[in-house]
Amino acid sequence: MKSEEKLLENSGQEEIDLACYLLDQFVPGMERGVHWGLERISKFLTNTGAPHLKYPVIHIGGTNGKGSVAASLTSVLSLQGYSVGLYTSPHLCSFNERIQIDGSCVKNETLKDLIIELGPEMNRCGLSFFEATTGLAFHMFQRSKVEIAIIEVGLGGRLDATNVVEPISTVITNIQMDHREYLGDTKEEIAFEKLGIVKEGIPLFTSETDKHLLEMFSRVCRERKSQLFPTFYENPVTQVEVSLQGTSFKSWYKSWGNLEIFTPLIGDHQAINTSLALAVMEQLPGPFLPKKEALIEGSSLVDWPGRIQVEKKSGVTWIFDIAHNQAGASALANTLNCLQLEGPTVVLVSVLVDKDWKGIFFELVNVADYVVLTQSISAPIDRRWDLSEVSTILDDSEIEVCPDFADALVMAETLAQKGTVVVTGSAHTVGDVLSTLDFDIQDD
Numbered sequence: 001m002k003s004e005e006k007l008l009e010n011s012g013q014e015e016i017d018l019a020c021y022l023l024d025q026f027v028p029g030m031e032r033g034v035h036w037g038l039e040r041i042s043k044f045l046t047n048t049g050a051p052h053l054k055y056p057v058i059h060i061g062g063t064n065g066k067g068s069v070a071a072s073l074t075s076v077l078s079l080q081g082y083s084v085g086l087y088t089s090p091h092l093c094s095f096n097e098r099i100q101i102d103g104s105c106v107k108n109e110t111l112k113d114l115i116i117e118l119g120p121e122m123n124r125c126g127l128s129f130f131e132a133t134t135g136l137a138f139h140m141f142q143r144s145k146v147e148i149a150i151i152e153v154g155l156g157g158r159l160d161a162t163n164v165v166e167p168i169s170t171v172i173t174n175i176q177m178d179h180r181e182y183l184g185d186t187k188e189e190i191a192f193e194k195l196g197i198v199k200e201g202i203p204l205f206t207s208e209t210d211k212h213l214l215e216m217f218s219r220v221c222r223e224r225k226s227q228l229f230p231t232f233y234e235n236p237v238t239q240v241e242v243s244l245q246g247t248s249f250k251s252w253y254k255s256w257g258n259l260e261i262f263t264p265l266i267g268d269h270q271a272i273n274t275s276l277a278l279a280v281m282e283q284l285p286g287p288f289l290p291k292k293e294a295l296i297e298g299s300s301l302v303d304w305p306g307r308i309q310v311e312k313k314s315g316v317t318w319i320f321d322i323a324h325n326q327a328g329a330s331a332l333a334n335t336l337n338c339l340q341l342e343g344p345t346v347v348l349v350s351v352l353v354d355k356d357w358k359g360i361f362f363e364l365v366n367v368a369d370y371v372v373l374t375q376s377i378s379a380p381i382d383r384r385w386d387l388s389e390v391s392t393i394l395d396d397s398e399i400e401v402c403p404d405f406a407d408a409l410v411m412a413e414t415l416a417q418k419g420t421v422v423v424t425g426s427a428h429t430v431g432d433v434l435s436t437l438d439f440d441i442q443d444d
Contacts (some may be wrong), residue, residue, distance in 0.1 A: 017095040019111045026119025035128040036159040044135050045164060045366045048118060052193060054355055055085070056288075057165045058280065061153035061194045062173030064328050065207070067275040068265055068304055069173060070150045072277035076298030077148060078103055079257055085141035085149035087162075089130070090429035091305050092322075099137045103303075114139060130154050134161040135292075139141045148288060155261035156183050158196020170281050171227075172206045173273065175213050176327040177356070179184050187213060194219045201249040203283055205229045207276045231279040237271045242338045243423045246300075249274050255282045256292045260299050266308040272301055306430045307342035308335055311439055317342060317420040318415055318437070320430045324351070326359030332424060336367045344369035348412040348433070349404075350376040351425040353385040361394055368422070370415045371399045374408035376428040409436060 002063050023030060045052055058073060060066050074086045083102055090262070091097040096105040114136055121131045134154070141149045153160050157172075175191045183190040189214050200218050208214060209232050221228040235250040246264040249271040253259060263274045278299070281290050290298070309320040320346050323329045336345070347368040352359035365371060372393060374383055391401040401417075402408035413420045423433045 001099075010228060013125045017097040018108050018411060019115065022112055022115040023119070023122075023129065026115055026130055027127060028303050029120045029123060030127060030129055030132060031176070034155060036397060038159065038161070040125050040166055041129055041131045041134060041161045042130070042164055044121060044127055045138065047121055047125070048135070049140065052138040053316070054166050055146050056140045056148045056285075057167040058150050058169045058171065059153070059162065059165050059167040059197055060150065060171040060173070061160075061197050062171065062206070063190070063194075064331070065276075066152045067175040068169075068270060068273040068302075068307055069277045069280075070152050071304035072263065072265075072274050073150050073361045074100075074176055075101070075279070075302045076094035076281060076290050076295055077150075077296035079301065080288075082147045082288070082292040083145065085137070085144065085146035087137040087141075087149065088131070088152040089154050090427045092427055093435045094215065098133060099140050101140070101146060106140055109197075110140070111136070112122050114143075120415075128161075129131075131161045133388060140192070153197060155196075156190075156192050156193040156196070160197075163197050167197075167199060168203055168285060169283065170202050170204045171276065171280060172200060172208065172217070173179070173199070173276065174206070174208045174327075174432065176325060188216065191216050195358070198224050200224050201226060203227045203229060205231055205276060205280050207232045207272050207281075209233075211341055229279055229283065231276050232272065235275050237275050239272045240268050244339055247271050247274075249275070252281050253278060254297060254407050255289065256340075259292070259296065261296060263302055264300070265302055265304060266310070266339075267331055268338075269331045269335075270307075274292070274302075305434070306333065306427065311358060311437075313437060313439075314355075314413075315418045316416050318439075319420060319422045320434060321424050322427045322430050323360060323364075323424045324426050326356050326363055329345055329360040329363035329424070332362050333367050336422065341420045342352065342418060344416060345419070345422065346370045346372060346412045346416045347422045347424065348372045348408060348429075349376065349425040350374050350379065350429040352379060352383045352428070354383060355426070357385060357390065357425075358393070364424065369398070369419075371414070372408050372412045373399060374405055375428065376432045377405045378432050378435075379426065379428040396416070405432060406436070409433065420436040 078084045086100040183193045202439040237251050241250045247270050248262045311318045321332045324331045
């Protein structure tokens with residue numbers, strides 16, 4: 001076996017994750033990108049003991065807010081005393097972020113051993129990168145004897161590799177325009193794909209507000225004999241207050257009465273995401289129903305990097321938010337308008353070419369004194385936006401185009417003086433800056 005130093009040698013990027021390298025080595029036919037269908041992952045899981053059926057699962061889909069809801073559920077249930085597995089994607093800085101147990105990212109050595117063991121079967125079953133990652137998470141949770149797992153959908157739902165689970169609760173946060181090349185050109189088409197995770201007799205929770213889409217939700221739930229909980233209407237949030245420290249709000253639940261909740265997650269939208277998580281927990285089977293004290297304290301301890309994450313460095317306020325679609329950018333802009341930020345405000349942005357970068361930009365331009373367009377270093381080559389095309393379309397005297405990522409970072413900080421830099425556009429962009437500035441988002 002090669003040494004870890006050798007495994008981490010430069011491979012087209014400044015650094016490569018050990019787990020990603022090992023997956024490439026032990027699953028040599030593995031492909032990245034979107035590969036629809038459940039046949040491959042189902043075959044692999046059947047051949048390796050069906051680990052995904054060994055513990056209860058909460059399955060979370062939707063467009064925006066999936067990770068925030070998952071992190072809130074994990075925080076409360078962990079504080080209640082349960083061993084909780086959390087599977088999310090994509091990661092910001094390290095592959096290990098995708099698989100967490102009891103709030104800690106899986107360790108390199110553990111991943112290495114599991115990939116070496118399962119790699120040959122992954123290869124025989126022809127798993128894609130995401131399918132292999134999903135299989136690793138399911139096995140990791142079984143071997144760690146988690147008592148409940150929170151599983152986030154990767155893309156869509158109906159044909160996503162995570163849709164092999166048999167959940168005790170299902171969540172679809174909301175429906176927005178994203179991944180149109182895969183999911184459809186209308187919200188109805190996108191909703192159809194995401195509703196594919198609804199299982200027979202399993203309750204569905206959503207914070208979607210569109211009445212037409214909710215009619216689709218209701219129809220699918222009736223067909224599958226599942227109860228629908230539209231939490232935006234059934235558990236409305238009131239008295240929302242947003243600050244650089246987090247978000248406070250009030251809401252009411254049958255099990256706990258009136259609640260005053262604080263979450264470190266920042267923004268009106270995070271009050272809705274947190275309320276959705278609370279509604280899910282209220283309907284969990286008896287043993288998992290949290291006590292009121294754990295609910296309040298667990299909500300106050302949520303840690304979910306890259307979602308309006310605020311950091312200070314050398315007198316500059318840095319705000320990180322992945323905002324990879326227009327709805328996410330709108331939520332970010334609304335939140336920035338609520339916060340008392342030191343100016344000037346510089347938006348440092350890099351967006352993947354297959355995203356609605358025009359929509360993202362026009363949501364953010366009015367909250368910025370300066371905009372710096374750059375190219376994130378970890379973005380896949382085939383998904384990088386064309387900065388010459390972008391700068392031509394977004395012709396504005398306050399826009400700086402700096403293709404070199406390191407130079408763009410210096411430029412943004414210089415323009416901000418002692419003000420604020422907002423880093424956004426994708427998980428790649430946020431993760432690259434977090435890594436470059438040494439903001440460690442993992443536990444030791």
